[in-house]
Amino acid sequence: MDHLQEGEEITPIGDLASSLGLTTRTIRYWEEVGLIDSVQRSDGATRGFTGYYVRRLKFIIKLKELGLTIKEMQDLYAAYGEAKQTERMVPRLVEILDEHLDKIDEKMAKLASLKSDIVNYREKLGEKFELASRG
Known part of the structure; x- marks a missing residue:
């Protein structure tokens, strides 16, 4: 799990799943198998995803569509x-x-x-x- 850089915005998993048409379970599975990482918010709240990982998730979705x-x-x-x-x-x-x-x-x-x-x-x-x- 990566650490959040100061000032960096994170997207909660539920919001991210909804915006990408995925389930939170799918995102968590991809995290479990090492395709994606989440970050812990500095206030100790739920984990989320930085812009880098949002882009990475979109890339994973495209690779999946291509049959990988x-x-x-x-x-x-x-x-x-x-x-x-x-x-x-x-x-x-x-x-x-x-x-x-x-x-x-x-x-x-x-x-x-x-x-x-x-x-x-x-x-x-x-x-x-x-x-x-x-x-």
Whole structure:
């Protein structure tokens, strides 16, 4: 857990969850697995998130939308490191995205083949039972 810098604003977890369309449980889970950190308010009140972590959460949401797993995101943040070096993370992100593109291409090829098989089978059934073909 990071410490709050003087004058830095924090967003409570409930407000942050609502604004991002997440549950507080999701944010806490991402915190548990090391994707995000919260800060303790100086007055000892509930934990919250600084602007940096709000941006990081938005990035995590985007990565999730792109199909990255928690493990892949953990790998990215390991590459990012304590020094917060974006130039170390970007090559790994590109590599992960390329792997996902390859998987999508494979799935699309399998689906195209399946569609062709279904069309052919349907045509054979239509001929055998004199059914009208689908337009």
